Amino acid sequence: EPEVTQTPSHQVTQMGQEVILRCVPISNHLYFYWYRQILGQKVEFLVSFYNNEISEKSEIFDDQFSVERPDGSNFTLKIRSTKLEDSAMYFCASSEGTSGREETQYFGPGTRLLVL
Amino acid sequence: DAKTTQPPSMDCAEGRAANLPCNHSTISGNEYVYWYRQIHSQGPQYIIHGLKNNETNEMASLIITEDRKSSTLILPHATLRDTAVYYCIVRVGDDKIIFGKGTRLHILP
Numbered sequence: 001e002p003e004v005t006q007t008p009s010h011q012v013t014q015m016g017q018e019v020i021l022r023c024v025p026i027s028n029h030l031y032f033y034w035y036r037q038i039l040g041q042k043v044e045f046l047v048s049f050y051n052n053e054i055s056e057k058s059e060i061f062d063d064q065f066s067v068e069r070p071d072g073s074n075f076t077l078k079i080r081s082t083k084l085e086d087s088a089m090y091f092c093a094s095s096e097g098t099s100g101r102e103e104t105q106y107f108g109p110g111t112r113l114l115v116l
Numbered sequence: 117d118a119k120t121t122q123p124p125s126m127d128c129a130e131g132r133a134a135n136l137p138c139n140h141s142t143i144s145g146n147e148y149v150y151w152y153r154q155i156h157s158q159g160p161q162y163i164i165h166g167l168k169n170n171e172t173n174e175m176a177s178l179i180i181t182e183d184r185k186s187s188t189l190i191l192p193h194a195t196l197r198d199t200a201v202y203y204c205i206v207r208v209g210d211d212k213i214i215f216g217k218g219t220r221l222h223i224l225p
Contacts, residue, residue: 004159031210043160043215056212091159093213101146101208102167107159 002026004108006092012114013082021077021111023092030097032075033105034067036060036088043091049075050097082115089113118216119143120204125220128198134191136219138204141185147208149180151189153200154218160203163189199223 005024013019025032034046047057049067066078075094079086089112093105121139128134140149150165164171164178166187171178177190191198203218 033212035213035215037157042217043154043213045212045214048210048212050210055210058212089157093160095210097210102148102165103210104150104162104165105213106162107152109159110157112157 004092004094004106006090006108006111008111009109010112010114012116015084015115016081019079019082019113021079021090021092021113023075023077023108024073025075025092025094026106027073028096029094029106031055031095031103031105032067032069033093033095034077035091035093035107037091037110038085038088046077079113082113084115087113087115118214119206120216122202122204122216122219124217125222127222127224128191128194129224130196131193134189134194134198134221134223136189136191136202136204136221137186138189139186140204140206143184143206144208147206149178149184149187150205150207150213151176151178152203152205152213153198154203155197155200160213160215161200163202194221194223196223196225 032049037043048055089110091110092108095103095105151163152160166178180187201218
């Protein structure tokens with residue numbers, strides 16, 4: 001069964017460093033998403049991406065964040081200068097984008113980011 | 117904010133049916149009811165969704181009331197591996213998912 005994959009599973013970085021989180025969405029999917037979950041809190045939407053551009057972003061997704069689909073299979077989230085409060089689980093999701101009102105998002109296993 | 121209301125926690129004996137309720141009294145006519153679960157910090161796992169008819173798949177059944185203001189997710193024979201946080205979500209199309217706090221389901225041996 002096709003699934004969303006994410007790398008790395010864990011990332012430790014120093015405050016101020018850049019990190020890139022990688023996702024491989026399900027191959028025929030057209031919509032891509034990033035969510036995050038700070039420990040003990042709710043899963044929060046960050047950004048959605050369709051047709052090579054951002055379709056929606058939350059208040060969390062400020063200028064320090066960017067997304068890219070560098071090739072036909074990868075979808076990346078870059079945090080330019082990490083802060084302590086960026087420590088969280090980051091989940092990638094994808095959906096087909098062809099089912100109209102009925103779109104199911106499938107999530108990857110997540111990347112646990114720890115900023116020291 | 118999430119458009120659904122769920123009990124914060126529930127217990128269920130292993131082997132019994134787990135019935136998880138959800139209220140979504142402000143659901144719009146074109147919004148679907150989706151259920152996901154999250155097992156201890158893993159990625160949310162899709163379970164089932166429906167519009168107005170009851171639905172069943174290999175994981176669960178979804179019962180939606182006729183007025184669509186509430187629904188129940190049924191896990192027919194709960195196992196210890198079903199211990200998770202269960203999220204009831206209403207959405208349409210490619211909308212982002214707004215997660216609430218969900219119901220923490222404990223399966224008791």
